[in-house]
Amino acid sequence: MNYSRQREVVLKTLKQNVIHPTAETLYSIIQTEYPNVSKATLYRNLSQLADAGIIKKIEGLEPSAHFDHNTHSHYHFICTKCGKVFDVSDNIAKDVVKKAEKETGFRITNHEIVFQGLCKDCRKGE
Amino acid sequence: MNYSRQREVVLKTLKQNVIHPTAETLYSIIQTEYPNVSKATLYRNLSQLADAGIIKKIEGLEPSAHFDHNTHSHYHFICTKCGKVFDVSDNIAKDVVKKAEKETGFRITNHEIVFQGLCKDCRKGE
DNA sequence: ATTTAAAATGAGAATTATTATCAAGTTGAG
């Protein structure tokens, strides 16, 4: 993977974000400062960075993928009202992979847990 | 929700399937026996049945949703090679919701765990 | 510094999954 200014911008912008943005959200954030980054480049770089293990693509948050600069083992909560994504520590499900492997007999290479509900702020407004 | 012949076919076909098909897969299965069921009707019925809690829409299995006639609490494993989806018992992650609620302070209404890897059959072929 | 092949880019077309539209047919309570 060669260096590119655009990739640096994508990574830098994602790192400044705690809300686990979608590609589209990231695109509009990037646009304000660097209008010379195309959508194709953004998607390409997000894929590449995820493939290289530098960032993580969070699936299960339909209708679009979210991206996380934190690659340490952890899970996610998405607010069904505001759409913000929050981290959940991985110690809520100790040994899930080991247990699931034992149960199924399959080798597990990857897993994700997604919780849904209302975040603190959105519960206030109810 | 009124009765409809098409909805009965969709539900019946899904119930006969253990591989948790996507809408598209279900469509081709249904087509062979009931060519008079349109794709729009299939999607509509899957949504309605899921909203009514009669079936479950499994998210997190990009690029398309899979559907499950089993609405009891359980998780899923998807084979990265053949794409088949298998059930994983929910006792691999006891009290995850309770623990996640305690950790985050949010109220959780829904959650899913998706494991990825190679299933038994696909491991043989390696 | 110059060459050069591989990698990356921008713009937009293409693809895929899904939802929306709407006129026509079906269902079921009264």
Place this chain on the structure above:
DNA sequence: CTCAACTTGATAATAATTCTCATTTTAAAT
């Protein structure tokens, strides 16, 4: 039997993402 609410098929529309391709950039070797 009637009528309003529900459902359907065909197809258009949308949204997210990937692909295409001509042009530009990178970096390793001269």
